[in-house]
Amino acid sequence: MKVAFFRTHILCLGFVLFSALISATTTAAPAFVKKPVEVSDSSVVQSLIDAAEAAKLSETRTWRKLMHFELNAFGMLRSQVKAPAFFFSENGDHKLDQEMQATLWSFFGPIEVKDEHAICKFPARLSWLQSKLKGHPAWASLPKPTCYYFDVFLRNLNAESISFVFSSYYANNPGSAFGHTFFRVNKKIKEGRSKQELLDYGISYAANVTTSNPLIYFINGLMGGFTGTYASVPYYYKVREYNDYESRDLWSYELNLNDAELQQLLYHIWEVGPHYFDYYFFTQNCSYHMLTLMEAVSDRIELTNKVPLYVIPSDSVKALFEVPGFVRKVEFRPSLRRHFEDKWNRFTDQEKKDFLFVVTGYTDAALTGIKFDNIQRKALFLDGLIDYVDMKDPDGVAKHEGSWYHMKEKVLISRAEVAVISEPVAILVPEDERPDISHPSSRVSLGFGERNVTGASKQSLGFLNFRFAFHELLDDSHGLPARSQLEFGNFKFQYFENDLNLESFSFFNIMQLNPLRTLDPKPSWGIDVGVKNMPLCDGGKSCLGSGLQVYGGYAADWGRHMVWLLPFIHYRYGNSFAITRNYAAVGYQVGYLFEASQTYKLLAKYSKEVPDRYPTVDTASVTARYNFKSNQAAEFEWSNPNLNSPVESQTTKFLFHYFF
Amino acid sequence: MKLLLFLLTAVSVSFAQAKKPMKPSPKAAAPAVAPAPRAAPMGHAAHKSGAYSRPYGMAGCGLGTLIMDKRSSQVLVATTNGTGVQTIGITLGTSNCVDEATSQVADKMDKYIHINKVQLAGDIAKGNGETIVALSEVIGCQSSQNLGSALKASYRDVFANDFTTNEVTDSIITVIQQDSQLSQECSLAQI
Numbered sequence: 105m106k107v108a109f110f111r112t113h114i115l116c117l118g119f120v121l122f123s124a125l126i127s128a129t130t131t132a133a134p135a136f137v138k139k140p141v142e143v144s145d146s147s148v149v150q151s152l153i154d155a156a157e158a159a160k161l162s163e164t165r166t167w168r169k170l171m172h173f174e175l176n177a178f179g180m181l182r183s184q185v186k187a188p189a190f191f192f193s194e195n196g197d198h199k200l201d202q203e204m205q206a207t208l209w210s211f212f213g214p215i216e217v218k219d220e221h222a223i224c225k226f227p228a229r230l231s232w233l234q235s236k237l238k239g240h241p242a243w244a245s246l247p248k249p250t251c252y253y254f255d256v257f258l259r260n261l262n263a264e265s266i267s268f269v270f271s272s273y274y275a276n277n278p279g280s281a282f283g284h285t286f287f288r289v290n291k292k293i294k295e296g297r298s299k300q301e302l303l304d305y306g307i308s309y310a311a312n313v314t315t316s317n318p319l320i321y322f323i324n325g326l327m328g329g330f331t332g333t334y335a336s337v338p339y340y341y342k343v344r345e346y347n348d349y350e351s352r353d354l355w356s357y358e359l360n361l362n363d364a365e366l367q368q369l370l371y372h373i374w375e376v377g378p379h380y381f382d383y384y385f386f387t388q389n390c391s392y393h394m395l396t397l398m399e400a401v402s403d404r405i406e407l408t409n410k411v412p413l414y415v416i417p418s419d420s421v422k423a424l425f426e427v428p429g430f431v432r433k434v435e436f437r438p439s440l441r442r443h444f445e446d447k448w449n450r451f452t453d454q455e456k457k458d459f460l461f462v463v464t465g466y467t468d469a470a471l472t473g474i475k476f477d478n479i480q481r482k483a484l485f486l487d488g489l490i491d492y493v494d495m496k497d498p499d500g501v502a503k504h505e506g507s508w509y510h511m512k513e514k515v516l517i518s519r520a521e522v523a524v525i526s527e528p529v530a531i532l533v534p535e536d537e538r539p540d541i542s543h544p545s546s547r548v549s550l551g552f553g554e555r556n557v558t559g560a561s562k563q564s565l566g567f568l569n570f571r572f573a574f575h576e577l578l579d580d581s582h583g584l585p586a587r588s589q590l591e592f593g594n595f596k597f598q599y600f601e602n603d604l605n606l607e608s609f610s611f612f613n614i615m616q617l618n619p620l621r622t623l624d625p626k627p628s629w630g631i632d633v634g635v636k637n638m639p640l641c642d643g644g645k646s647c648l649g650s651g652l653q654v655y656g657g658y659a660a661d662w663g664r665h666m667v668w669l670l671p672f673i674h675y676r677y678g679n680s681f682a683i684t685r686n687y688a689a690v691g692y693q694v695g696y697l698f699e700a701s702q703t704y705k706l707l708a709k710y711s712k713e714v715p716d717r718y719p720t721v722d723t724a725s726v727t728a729r730y731n732f733k734s735n736q737a738a739e740f741e742w743s744n745p746n747l748n749s750p751v752e753s754q755t756t757k758f759l760f761h762y763f764f
Numbered sequence: 765m766k767l768l769l770f771l772l773t774a775v776s777v778s779f780a781q782a783k784k785p786m787k788p789s790p791k792a793a794a795p796a797v798a799p800a801p802r803a804a805p806m807g808h809a810a811h812k813s814g815a816y817s818r819p820y821g822m823a824g825c826g827l828g829t830l831i832m833d834k835r836s837s838q839v840l841v842a843t844t845n846g847t848g849v850q851t852i853g854i855t856l857g858t859s860n861c862v863d864e865a866t867s868q869v870a871d872k873m874d875k876y877i878h879i880n881k882v883q884l885a886g887d888i889a890k891g892n893g894e895t896i897v898a899l900s901e902v903i904g905c906q907s908s909q910n911l912g913s914a915l916k917a918s919y920r921d922v923f924a925n926d927f928t929t930n931e932v933t934d935s936i937i938t939v940i941q942q943d944s945q946l947s948q949e950c951s952l953a954q955i
Binding site (some may be wrong): 298299301302303339341348441483486487490493494501502512516517519520524525526527528744 | 850857876877879880882883885886888889890891893894895898899901902912913919920923
């Protein structure tokens with residue numbers, strides 16, 4: 105640096121002499137510091153760096169967490185932050201010690217532009233280093249830059265505490281089918297005022313999606329092709345988006361942080377906030393990088409090692425409970441759907457009839473023609489109607505268009521004219537839907553069974569299954585959507601005559617059963633993508649075919665019983681298939697699920713499948729499951745893979761499931 | 765800087781995905797300084813956007829500049845995909861994107877009302893509800909009860925046909941100023 109300076113000014117001797125004089129009192133930081141920092145007394149900074157090195161601070165867990173260093177896929181310790189601006193050192197993303205030195209140099213650098221000083225940008229690093237090197241004389245000469253935006257940030261948040269918020273499952277969008285997590289920064293409550301969640305702030309971590317092509321989206325999401333950044337928005341955004349627009353419940357877990365930890369968390373949010381990571385949908389996702397923020401705050405907070413490699417939002421909620429005393433309070437904020445259902449349940453039978461009449465064929469006369477017992481009943485009826493429209497057509501209502509919106513305009517005017525003030529209603533907290541009580545998402549299963557084939561001796565079988573995630577119809581539905589299934593990476597092996605064979609591998613398997621409701625007639629659907637052993641090879645032997653099966657139909661329920669009829673199409677490609685390598689079939693599945701409780705369930709399935717070039721296959725199975733602990737279950741199954749076959753074959757098996 | 769550029773690209777991409785053509789900005793008509801409150805009685809014809817002071821055009825990239833301008837009424841639709849995937853947001857940090865603490869009440873109300881409009885309309889028709897309580901907090905009212913009743917009585921004026929956010933804000937401010945009790949109860953600082 106100085107050499108270059110000298111060269112350019114070689115003809116200007118006077119200036120060179122002058123600058124040489126200055127150099128005698130100022131020293132630049134080492135070469136790896138990106139932006140040259142000149143401090144008036146380098147020995148002060150050097151002594152601080154020496155103290156930090158003597159204490160081996162750069163090797164501590166907290167420094168590693170503040171820098172977001174983790175082992176990468178190749179086993180190397182690297183920062184997960186990809187933005188170069190996060191590092192003061194050229195080698196900051198892989199050298200913790202250099203970055204600490206460079207950071208300390210930068211803290212003592214001159215104040216050039218307000219808000220741009222290292223102290224304004226990295227307050228969490230500063231406060232941690234100050235606490236670790238307490239009493240060091242160098243701190244006395246630390247610059248005091250004005251950090252206007254940082255102050256505004258803290259003042260706006262006005263934080264009393266922080267809650268970890270879980271937005272419940274939303275099956276209509278594959279990306280949010282597992283739920284979503286973010287922070288709510290709870291504002292201090294002014295004296296004599298009540299808490300207003302809407303005015304809090306939400307802080308979330310999300311991918312910056314730059315494509316609308318689902319395939320590119322999927323590949324990028326898997327491979328880290330999108331960047332991920334944090335965002336801070338008023339909490340009312342989150343409420344409107346999740347609670348209303350998508351009708352999802354919000355569960356908040358208030359964190360038990362002391363004042364210093366709370367401050368450090370806010371500081372750290374500020375310092376990583378503007379920088380980007382690579383976003384991986386399954387591993388380093390919205391939940392993972394919420395956990396890493398908390399981990400950077402204190403050594404007592406260990407979370408990422410409490411969740412599997414692939415981080416499912418409900419698992420991240422459970423991880424909070426692994427830190428003793430970390431959750432102070434659990435709160436529930438009901439979705440719009442629950443608000444509507446609460447009103448609906450308070451309707452009389454006649455009001456329900458009137459309601460259906462209005463929503464199935466609205467005319468102004470239909471609404472004005474209804475006779476109400478009193479204005480309170482009328483107010484309740486209209487309130488229910490308002491909720492219903494918001495739920496039915498959230499897009500139209502937000503955009504001011506469509507018939508539902510125009511109907512709502514009139515309903516609102518009628519409601520405003522009814523001289524009744526609606527009182528707030530407390531909706532019962534559905535304790536058994538708390539996401540923290542859900543079963544762990546990975547599962548391994550072991551079992552044995554036998555196959556009875558007509559005219560042959562009994563065959564003993566062994567079973568070994570492994571599922572990465574997440575939930576199936578028969579699993580314990582505490583804290584999970586009972587009537588849906590979402591499985592990723594499900595392997596099933598069968599052991600027979602000293603051979604372990606892959607029976608099936610489901611890359612993903614989704615089943616969304618929506619029992620028909622008069623007010624909300626939604627179809628049911630399912631999709632299963634993967635590899636499956638099929639008896640289509642020479643001599644009726646089984647061999648693997650890859651492809652998918654797509655279901656679409658309807659379900660109905662009464663009490664604990666549910667039935668469904670799902671027509672499907674089925675396609676598999678198999679290299680060794682006997683007649684043709686492309687197997688294509690249509691068929692239907694009839695199902696019955698009895699849920700005696702959230703833990704004891706019975707599932708019966710029958711399906712008929714008519715392939716293009718192969719014989720028709722009818723299969724049937726009955727499965728009973730008892731989930732006796734949140735992480736253990738026993739299952740008994742009888743199945744017949746082909747009712748049409750001249751050779752009768754029936755399999756009975758017993759499985760033990762362990763969730764972890 | 766690179767990050768800022770990146771964000772701008774990300775935001776503009778999401779803009780490009782908006783289905784409807786963008787409405788002209790309501791702020792364009794907003795005067796830079798606060799004019800005297802309207803004395804005229806309220807009615808549909810009297811609605812003009814931006815009658816009260818808003819610190820638009822200032823540095824920063826809060827909701828006011830980012831969303832009010834460009835997203836029109838599509839905010840909810842556009843921000844919503846629930847995947848933990850953001851199409852819009854206020855980023856943190858030194859990219860200058862924090863909500864200014866000094867932003868004036870009308871501006872704060874615009875942001876609040878813009879996002880809460882659907883729920884607020886319902887609550888005002890009912891005369892009570894969370895969005896009214898929080899609104900009374902935003903504009904510094906002592907209690908939300910009187911505000912709720914007054915707004916309920918003026919429902920037709922506040923939520924006129926195809927209202928814009930600024931119009932709703934201005935109508936609410938006018939309701940408060942014309943109500944002898946509310947004008948005492950609500951500080952409406954800086955208006």
